[in-house]
Structure formats: C-alpha cells, structure tokens
Amino acid sequence: MLVRDFRENMRYLVCAIAKDLHDIVDALRVLKFDTLTEKLANGC
Secondary structure (H helix, E strand, O other), rough: OHHHHHHHHHHHHHHHHHHHHHHHHHHHHHHHHHHHHHHOOOOO
C-alpha cells in the first residue's frame, strides 16, 4: 500500500518537474529571443 502510494507520488512529482522544466525552457527561449531582438534593434 505504502509502496504504491510512493510510486504514485513519484510519478506526480516527475510530471510536475517535467512541466516546470518545460515552462523554464519556454521562458529561457523567450528571454534569449528578447535579447536577440534587443541586439538587432540596437544594431549589435
């Protein structure tokens, strides 16, 4: 019973972390895109 709960919790945790990582990667991509756009706007 305990092991099954632990496995369910781990799966939930892994899913949550994966979602967070995805959000972080998206944020970084947007950030990099923004700095790139700024550089282009400033003429590098």
